[in-house]
Amino acid sequence: MSEITAALDPPGPIGARLSIRLQTPGQDGYYDLLGYLEEGNLVRRKDGTAAKFDPAHVVAWRQVPITPTKSDSASVIESLEKIAQQNWMPEKIEEIGSWQLRSNKGFSFRANSTLPLGGKGFGDPGIELNQAISRVIDFYAELNQPAIFQILPSIHRELERSIKAIGFRSKGEVRFETMRIDDSVIIDVGDFLDIQVQISNYPTDDWLELHGDDEISAELMLRTPSKYLHLYQQSELVATSRAAFTEDWAGISRVRVRQDKQGQGFGKKIMLATLQEIKDSGVENAFLQVESENVNALAIYHSVGFSLHHYLNYSILEN
Incomplete structure (x- = not known):
């Protein structure tokens, strides 16, 4: 059983999976947040959404063991991402193991980013993770383009933490939506x-x-x-x-x-x-991708029958 820590200690460590109990502002009740601590006041939930909280309202927290990603769930997401790649086919694709290094003269994040396929928290590059990340950076540097990863938060937890530590920053949350016609x-x-x-x-x-x-x-x-x-x-x-x-x-x-x-x-x-x-x-099957903050487009898509399948984001190396 995970040890429960009083609020005298700050929620942490960064990158850990935590359950944080917070007091409801202005009320006697409490509520819990479960997810990965990305900052001192921000947790990333399992579904990829972010939740901010006031550290002053933390009552207690505990570190929760990481459970492996279910292979069936990951495989369904990856199969759709492969189809999406064929729908928006870049000029060039190189592979590092199962990783797809895509380039298309800079047009669109999707066509100029690395898609890490293979599950396992960071896909299966066939080599050590840090070495694979370095090869991605070098690949895009030779093209005079920034290194970009397409991250699937429900799968790529370890990769997301690793690249964030060396200067990659997310450029927004994208919803992958599907419907059956x-x-x-x-x-x-x-x-x-x-x-x-x-x-x-x-x-x-x-x-x-x-x-x-x-x-x-x-x-x-x-x-x-x-x-x-x-x-x-x-x-x-x-x-x-x-x-x-x-x-x-x-x-x-x-x-x-x-x-x-x-x-x-x-x-x-x-x-x-x-x-x-x-x-x-x-x-009979349709999909689209839309930025989470584009509420007007989301309202239209949901009105005709689309619903969320999974989240993704693009993480860019900032110089």
Whole structure:
């Protein structure tokens, strides 16, 4: 049984898995936080979310033994991440064991980061962890790019702590969301009034211009069979999306509404049209990725049926 420590000692050590009991402010009750201590006032939960607390409210804490990641859970997450990689295929991939070192001339974090596959808390690079990290740093240095890891918090706990200790910093939390498009999902694309939807196998110049995309980004997207949706209002392009198909999944990306048309329902309309196209293509599973702080996009995605599958973040080496 783990030893319970009174609040006279600060919660710690950093990186340890802790159960912290805190007094509810202004009340007589208590509540517990369980997770990895990243800072003196911040705990990272098992699901990847962060929780801050006031150290002055700590009543007691104890260190909790780390339980191994369940292989079935890790394998499901990794299988989806492999599909997502094929949906957003970088120009170059090198491997260190099961680690995927991806590069695409700097366009997007996902296509220019290392995905550590293989479970075990830091994947399976086939060599000692610190040596593998050094090789990643050298790989991106030769490309004149910053070293970036794509971290899956529910799997890569040891790796995340190791790279943080040498200067890597997370650039935000991303939600990997999924949904099943079956007969119970009602997709009403009829109430579009003066809206026209055009679908093509290639993005038009207007589609690319709305995103500010260049030749590098276009080349990346065209590496995967995809459908490009264009939403027009009175012959003006107001919204776009991309559905890329890999195995029995469709990955939705590049959802964009023209700035002067935001807040008018076009985001949901382009999503409904995208789901209809995926369904018409005979695919029932869809995924997308969205930053946790993008609450407006999350509201739209959840309204059409998406829900959280797992969290990820991108950790960048800061010079």
